[in-house]
Amino acid sequence: MASLLVICFKASLFLFLFLFLHVHTVTCTEYEAGGDDGWVIPKGNDADQMYNRWASGNRFKPDDIVHFKYKEDSVMVVTEEEYQKCRSSHPFFYSNNGDTVFKLERPGLFYFISGVSGHCERGQKMIIKVLEPPANSPEQPQNQTTTDEKNNGSVLSPSMASPINIVLLVLSFLLLLFH
Template identity: 45%
Template sequence: MESSKVFLLFFFLSVIQVVFVTSTEFQVGDKSNGWEVPKSKSDQDMYNEWASKNRFKVNDTLNFNFKKDADSVMVVTEAEYEKCHSDKPIFTAKDGGSVFKLDRPGLFYFISGTDGHCEKGQKMIVKVLASPAAAETESPPPSQSANQNATAETPASHDHANHVDKKNNAVAMHAAAAITLTTAVMSFLGALFF
């Protein structure tokens, strides 16, 4: 009887870990491309197309595969992304097997730090969703040419405020569900062992 209680304890702890600590590592550009200069002009938006086909959440990671010291990846601001240049990147890696953790919701801007590569299309915008519930309702990340500079007086910013409210509600609902699940599991374990 005691061994079955221990098994159930480990089973429920495993379920809790899966529910609360799930993350995914994405291979940027999939295994066929990796992080490299697009081969033709028609492929110049290939990284944003790849990113738009995936749903990223907080704690997911991006694996940038490239030849060591032959290229690099940088996280930059939106303005630096647009001009394909950064004197003060937020993050830089040159080791070829670079893994970047998406540590917050929002937009991340990636460019190659090697001269001329970004201008040829080696750049990408990744949109990280606030919660798993938001993953089902959020739209894909914007294309390179999207205008994201709405002012406070425009209807677009009013829509954005409503979107933020909905996102905050989704996060609150997810947190409430997590607390409810944790309470139920702890109650079950308490009844089982005491």
């Protein structure tokens, strides 16, 4: 009877620690700007709104990441006025390395434009609205990255109840029982 109590105690402690660590893990969602095409000059009808349509199809929250992939271009974060004029001499953020990662650190609007002359005017610009986190709901725990085809190639992180986590939990529990 005493060994059964020890096993139950160990199992309960393990389960508590496992859930505590997963619930308190803070992660974010990473989005590929523009989906599969990346950060390029849009083509076709309504090219000037391509990136804004993509952005409005996603729900951005603080600490999410936008990943810009491009060749011979750049990404700038600018004011609303500079966004409208498609130029900035003093952007808040500038990168031209072809593989830019930008963290959305706060709720509100972010204005992105290409820094290459003429690209913004041809539609390579985007407004991202980062939503306020809900006041009374905890963040979804997330830990693994997959591509979501429905959201034009944005990258999403599923909740902790993934099949891998469940298998790991069961295996760990069994090891604890027989140890």
